[in-house]
Amino acid sequence: MRALVVLLATVWLAWPALAVNPDEMLADPALEARARAISEGLRCLVCQNESIDDSDADLAHEIRVLVRERLKAGDSDDQVRQYLVDRYGEFVLLKPVFAWHTLLLWAAAPAALLAGAAALAIGVGRRRRLAEEAAGLTEAEKKALDELDGNAG
Template structure:
């Protein structure tokens, strides 16, 4: 039992450490300030192969090339914005995990809030419709019997007794 628990714990720890293995030791810059900037930039750049991972987390060869390119640009003296602009000019806005807020990306930014508002409106409309249907069902009463129908009903009830 303890051995299984130890193996499960070891597996969990190894899975948590997996993203840290993406950046190879030969990629790490000697200057800790530049390396910190490179890591910050890499965390916001999309791996073009994995697509939902940053290049910092990806083991794909293209991600490694992009990490090296980011570090080369930083060593050459580029600012963070210049590095981002260079990568966007080369690969397009898709390389950014979080797209810039601009007129051509307004649909991306507006889609989430619009979908949320539309969903809330649909829920409110459905609840109102359900409440109206319940109220209408409670207000419906059986139609009144005519005098002839009441006499026939009474005759049937008397006959049953």
């Protein structure tokens, strides 16, 4: 059993290395490292939640080759990214840029968190207020309320 777990863990950890084919790799280790760094931040447009480095899709292969061609042509990392954004749109970036047109995307998570915290605070306050009001009931009212609670459950 332990050997199976080790084998599965090894395959799982090595899986991303299988996506980049040896024929895609550049001879210059520095350029290959730059290509890998760029590829990690680019989305596979077929898989959508994987980087092109992790994807086996044909389009991901084409983009990986394109990244390496642009680097060999002398483009900077930013120029390669901008070329891909111009060609495929900002969706190709795994981490969206922070700009006015993506403000809603960046603000949605904090806004949802704040709305949830406000709803929780309102609910706790309402429950506390009801408990305080129930403390002021007469014994007959408390008994009638307990009977209603017992009948409801």
